[in-house]
Amino acid sequence: xxxxxxxxxxxxxxxxxxxxxxxxxxxxxxxxxxxxxxxxxxxxxxxxxxxxxxxxxxxxxxxxxxxxxxxxxxxxxxxxxxxxxxxxxxxxxxxxxxxxxxxxxxxxxxxxxxxxxxxxxxxxxxxxxxxxxxxxxxxxxxxxxxxxxxxxxxxxxxxxxxxxxxxxxxxxxxxxxxxxxxxxxxxxxxxxxxxxxxxxxxxxxxxxxxxxxxxxxxxxxxxxxxxxxxxxxxxxxxxxxxxxxxxxxxxxxxxxxxxx
Amino acid sequence: xxxxxxxxxxxxxxxxxxxxxxxxxxxxxxxxxxxxxxxxxxxxxxxxxxxxxxxxxxxxxxxxxxxxxxxxxxxxxxxxxxxxxxxxxxxxxxxxxxxxxxxxxxxxxxxxxxxxxxxxxxxxxxxxxxxxxxxxxxxxxxxxxxxxxxxxxxxxxxxxxxxxxxxxxxxxxxxxxxxxxxxxxxxxxxxxxxxxxxxxxxxxxxxxxxxxxxxxxxxxxxxxxxxxxxxxxxxxxxxxxxxxxxxxxxxxxxxxxxxxxxxxxxxxxxxxxxxxxxxxxxxxxxxxxxxxxxxxxxx
Amino acid sequence: xxxxxxxxxxxxxxxxxxxxxxxxxxxxxxxxxxxxxxxxxxxxxxxxxxxxxxxxxxxxxxxxxxxxxxxxxxxxxxxxxxxxxxxxxxxxxxxxxxxxxxxxxxxxxxxxxxxxxxxxxxxxxxxxxxxxxxxxxxxxxxxxxxxxxxxxxxxxxxxxxxxxxxxxxxxxxxxxxxxxxxxxxxxxxxxxxxxxxxxxxxxxxxxxxxxxxxxxxxxxxxxxxxxxxxxxxxxxxxxxxxxxxxxxxxxxxxxxxxxxxxxxxxxxxxxxxxxxxxxxxxxxxxxxxxxxxxxxxxxxxxxxxxxxxxxxxxxxxxxxxxxxxxxxxxxxxxxxxxxxxxxxxxxxxxxxxxxxxxxxxxxxxxxxxxxxxxxxxxxxxxxxxxxxxxxxxxxxxxxxx
Ligand SMILES: Cc1ncc(C[n+]2csc(CCOP(=O)(O)OP(=O)(O)O)c2C)c(N)n1
Ligand code: SF4
Ligand code: SF4
Ligand code: SF4
Ligand SMILES: [Mg+2]
Numbered sequence: 001x002x003x004x005x006x007x008x009x010x011x012x013x014x015x016x017x018x019x020x021x022x023x024x025x026x027x028x029x030x031x032x033x034x035x036x037x038x039x040x041x042x043x044x045x046x047x048x049x050x051x052x053x054x055x056x057x058x059x060x061x062x063x064x065x066x067x068x069x070x071x072x073x074x075x076x077x078x079x080x081x082x083x084x085x086x087x088x089x090x091x092x093x094x095x096x097x098x099x100x101x102x103x104x105x106x107x108x109x110x111x112x113x114x115x116x117x118x119x120x121x122x123x124x125x126x127x128x129x130x131x132x133x134x135x136x137x138x139x140x141x142x143x144x145x146x147x148x149x150x151x152x153x154x155x156x157x158x159x160x161x162x163x164x165x166x167x168x169x170x171x172x173x174x175x176x177x178x179x180x181x182x183x184x185x186x187x188x189x190x191x192x193x194x195x196x197x198x199x200x201x202x203x204x205x206x207x208x209x210x211x212x213x214x215x216x217x218x219x220x221x222x223x224x225x226x227x228x229x230x231x232x233x234x235x236x237x238x239x240x241x242x243x244x245x246x247x248x249x250x251x252x253x254x255x256x257x258x259x260x
Numbered sequence: 261x262x263x264x265x266x267x268x269x270x271x272x273x274x275x276x277x278x279x280x281x282x283x284x285x286x287x288x289x290x291x292x293x294x295x296x297x298x299x300x301x302x303x304x305x306x307x308x309x310x311x312x313x314x315x316x317x318x319x320x321x322x323x324x325x326x327x328x329x330x331x332x333x334x335x336x337x338x339x340x341x342x343x344x345x346x347x348x349x350x351x352x353x354x355x356x357x358x359x360x361x362x363x364x365x366x367x368x369x370x371x372x373x374x375x376x377x378x379x380x381x382x383x384x385x386x387x388x389x390x391x392x393x394x395x396x397x398x399x400x401x402x403x404x405x406x407x408x409x410x411x412x413x414x415x416x417x418x419x420x421x422x423x424x425x426x427x428x429x430x431x432x433x434x435x436x437x438x439x440x441x442x443x444x445x446x447x448x449x450x451x452x453x454x455x456x457x458x459x460x461x462x463x464x465x466x467x468x469x470x471x472x473x474x475x476x477x478x479x480x481x482x483x484x485x486x487x488x489x490x491x492x493x494x495x496x497x498x499x500x501x502x503x504x505x506x507x508x509x510x511x512x513x514x515x516x517x518x519x520x521x522x523x524x525x526x527x528x529x530x531x532x533x534x535x536x537x538x539x540x541x542x543x544x545x546x547x548x549x550x551x552x553x554x555x556x557x558x559x
Numbered sequence: 560x561x562x563x564x565x566x567x568x569x570x571x572x573x574x575x576x577x578x579x580x581x582x583x584x585x586x587x588x589x590x591x592x593x594x595x596x597x598x599x600x601x602x603x604x605x606x607x608x609x610x611x612x613x614x615x616x617x618x619x620x621x622x623x624x625x626x627x628x629x630x631x632x633x634x635x636x637x638x639x640x641x642x643x644x645x646x647x648x649x650x651x652x653x654x655x656x657x658x659x660x661x662x663x664x665x666x667x668x669x670x671x672x673x674x675x676x677x678x679x680x681x682x683x684x685x686x687x688x689x690x691x692x693x694x695x696x697x698x699x700x701x702x703x704x705x706x707x708x709x710x711x712x713x714x715x716x717x718x719x720x721x722x723x724x725x726x727x728x729x730x731x732x733x734x735x736x737x738x739x740x741x742x743x744x745x746x747x748x749x750x751x752x753x754x755x756x757x758x759x760x761x762x763x764x765x766x767x768x769x770x771x772x773x774x775x776x777x778x779x780x781x782x783x784x785x786x787x788x789x790x791x792x793x794x795x796x797x798x799x800x801x802x803x804x805x806x807x808x809x810x811x812x813x814x815x816x817x818x819x820x821x822x823x824x825x826x827x828x829x830x831x832x833x834x835x836x837x838x839x840x841x842x843x844x845x846x847x848x849x850x851x852x853x854x855x856x857x858x859x860x861x862x863x864x865x866x867x868x869x870x871x872x873x874x875x876x877x878x879x880x881x882x883x884x885x886x887x888x889x890x891x892x893x894x895x896x897x898x899x900x901x902x903x904x905x906x907x908x909x910x911x912x913x914x915x916x917x918x919x920x921x922x923x924x925x926x927x928x929x930x931x932x933x934x935x936x937x938x939x940x941x942x943x944x945x946x947x948x949x950x951x952x953x954x955x956x957x958x959x960x
Contacts, residue, residue, distance in 0.1 A: 181657060181779065182310075183767050184312050184315035184769055185313065185314065185765050186316070186765070187270060187315065188272045189271070189314070190270065190274065192272065194272045218479050220277075220282045220478070221271045221272075221273075222268075222271055234271060236271075237271035239276075241277040241278035241475040241478070242475060242476025243478055246477060294761060294764075299627070312769060312772065312775055315764075319761065320759040320764045320766075321766035321767070322630055323766065323769045325623070325649055325650065327649075328619070331585075331624045334627070335583065335585055335623065336759075338582075338611035339583050339627070339628035339633040340631065342583055342611050342628075343633060345631075347761060364617060364620075365619075365623070367616070372615075
């Protein structure tokens with residue numbers, strides 16, 4: 001941005017960081033100095049780094065009609081929006097995996113965004129990458145941006161009447177019940193469906209399992225249960241830490257692809 | 261109330277994937293059962309305790325200020341006595357809250373002999389605020405306030421041994437534990453609940469985020485710490501000191517340090533020095549038996 | 560002639576805690592508060608009081624333990640002074656925002672450095688914005704009576720906030736005077752047991768005072784604001800009821816003496832009001848129209864009532880025994896603000912003094928009245944005067960005199 005003579009302001013959603021937990025960051029770009037210091041509630045553009053987050057209603061909440069929704073996804077993601085938007089997608093995971101051997105989709109997403117949004121030029125992006133990364137990584141990252149520039153696909157998305165983007169009024173129901181102090185009652189999924197944090201699924205081989213129960217004890221989330229049918233894992237909340245697989249004495253749990 | 265259907269620690273909470281502390285919280289609360297009140301100060305588990313308006317722990321939790329775990333336990337014990345209430349009071353606090361800012365309160369509460377179980381989950385730093393050093397951070401560790409640079413070399417000081425500090429109070433029950441030894445941990449928690457007066461549990465709590473290792477290795481790393489002789493499992497029950505486990509063939513200490521990015525800068529000669537130190541300690545234990553004497557100041 | 564026993568205000572507070580049948584007292588000693596907790600520990604040791612008394616290892620812990628006990632539903636009390644109160648500061652906010660109805664006696668004392676153990680109000684005023692309700696006693700009897708009333712106010716479902724009863728160090732804490740100690744059964748009728756609280760019910764677990772988001776946070780602050788405002792009516796109501804049952808006016812929001820036709824009105828907190836009353840009576844005998852307002856409830860601040868009381872005067876002398884450096888006397892600022900927007904308002908003069916036990920006596924008060932007279936005659940006068948500040952050897956005086 002700065003390379004194109006614009007002003008930019010970037011900040012994360014403030015709070016303690018947790019590994020794997022979804023995070024939201026905000027970016028403002030303007031020709032004028034930026035004075036507003038509040039979170040962006042009506043974005044022109046929403047960039048979704050992980051397509052599983054589209055399950056959460058609040059991910060695209062507030063996007064402007066005609067806005068841009070850019071998703072890191074191997075194919076056209078099934079998205080329902082309440083206003084018409086331009087949707088773009090690119091398989092940034094595959095691009096980064098082939099270039100770096102790791103899933104770091106950031107610069108690929110940058111390249112795709114640069115193409116479909118167009119408010120910052122490709123030359124400025126490449127100059128910024130050169131400045132940010134040490135020389136030995138810069139060229140590969142520029143290559144990632146270029147490949148994504150070429151690969152990104154775009155489609156116009158109609159508004160769907162089925163989608164409900166209104167904010168739930170239940171968020172303040174606690175006021176009626178417990179009016180004096182902050183009172184929280186035990187409930188699962190306080191941090192959302194933490195299963196979406198997973199980058200691999202624990203898969204149990206019932207044949208191998210000797211029902212020792214170690215995985216049940218060692219799972220930090222407490223989502224492994226021993227039932228009559230053997231070991232079951234609640235994938236709604238399993239964060240995919242992989243401890244159960246490491247702790248299993250007979251290697252009856254392995255890491256499989258998400259949702260496989 | 262927690263039952264088989266509604267667990268003690270609710271899934272879908274905000275702890276990091278592979279967090280040792282939340283695993284310890286589950287093992288401890290399960291071992292104590294529903295008749296408990298927990299006090300949690302500012303720390304990672306304090307942040308994890310609520311995703312308002314949902315709570316993570318299925319027992320009553322009274323959140324408190326960073327320094328005030330033991331003073332809250334003091335006030336709760338007094339109120340329970342006044343009401344004739346029979347309930348286990350549990351403090352669940354990080355190492356910073358215990359060995360640093362809350363040490364005076366802890367010391368006072370133990371000296372006064374109130375009945376409670378104080379659990380220090382030790383992830384060896386201020387994790388909730390982004391991995392700064394604490395008095396319990398081991399020497400050599402890189403933290404965000406011992407970053408290492410041209411002039412300074414990571415954490416240069418030896419950690420406080422909180423268990424020994426607590427032992428010096430003549431506490432009725434004290435034990436160290438590890439999430440890699442859940443049966444041992446459970447037995448110690450049950451013993452801590454049973455004794456009259458204060459009980460203190462010091463539990464190693466691997467932190468994948470702050471220590472920099474893959475989350476799958478959390479429990480294994482805690483085990484390696486014990487098997488290499490670095491983290492000693494013992495208990496002190498009314499003056500009787502017992503080693504819970506003496507690893508027969510000790511693993512190299514390197515196996516504990518090497519997977520962690522906070523120790524990535526350690527060199528071979530440092531490893532040799534650390535190995536010699538641990539070997540020396542165990543040689544003494546084998547010769548003279550296990551004791552809580554103070555090691556001579558380490559260079 | 561009042562009947563009663565000769566005792567200090569600290570003993571009177573200890574009797575009040577006993578009469579209130581508090582369940583838990585957690586405290587840490589500091590001069591001039593010590594007598595309170597010594598007396599309570601002796602009551603407990605002698606079986607005259609059933610409370611759990613815990614002498615903890617610091618004031619931070621004293622207040623923390625009191626908060627925890629109160630969260631578990633019992634009646635809890637603590638007492639401190641000066642450095643001790645400052646050491647509690649983190650938990651002061653905690654207590655108010657956790658909505659625990661604890662009562663604390665604060666024996667007002669100067670804060671260090673330099674060290675000084677005598678009375679002023681810097682300790683209490685520095686806790687002004689913690690959310691505590693603050694009452695100020697004028698006499699030893701008030702110290703006892705206000706402590707009982709404080710529990711009623713704190714535990715009132717409309718309020719649910721902690722209350723600090725302030726009593727001036729030495730002037731009250733170490734001065735013997737007649738105090739009527741009411742009968743236990745009469746007090747029992749005035750102050751029934753605390754309503755039950757289920758916050759820590761093991762059968763219905765919940766987590767209290769945890770992390771909340773910005774949108775939720777302000778909700779709780781708004782609730783707290785409303786409760787503190789509602790306390791105005793509750794304090795007045797409880798004061799009236801106390802007066803009816805015990806025949807003594809020792810509570811309420813303000814105590815007014817001869818203000819109706821007064822040209823000059825003094826406004827003050829705590830025991831200095833009593834000295835000023837004696838001066839007012841003497842001045843009246845000389846035909847001077849002077850009155851005094853003793854502010855009994857500093858938080859909540861009875862701004863409307865106070866403005867009504869002083870609006871008809873020509874000059875108001877507000878006496879501050881605390882200071883907001885770089886700004887002015889805190890009470891004076893609040894009186895000015897209470898008068899803001901009136902068509903006709905008296906000039907408000909900020910008298911500052913009585914720090915670290917320095918007297919607010921006849922000499923200072925005569926000088927203050929002359930100052931008010933000059934202001935009434937329209938002469939240019941300073942709006943703030945520090946009393947008791949001596950000139951340097953070369954004749955210079957510190958600024959402000
Ligand atoms: C009085 C005070 N000082 C500082 C903080 C900021 N703070 C919150 S949690 C924390 C670190 C907690 O460390 P520890 O007790 O080891 O728990 P962990 O987060 O590592 O689990 C700090 C410094 C605070 N909340 N209160
Ligand atoms: S990967 Fe295994 S141990 Fe980790 S949360 Fe999922 S089930 Fe539990
Ligand atoms: S640890 Fe392995 S063998 Fe044991 S119960 Fe779990 S899956 Fe089965
Ligand atoms: S930072 Fe460490 S201790 Fe804190 S929640 Fe994450 S893994 Fe657990
Ligand atoms: Mg820690």
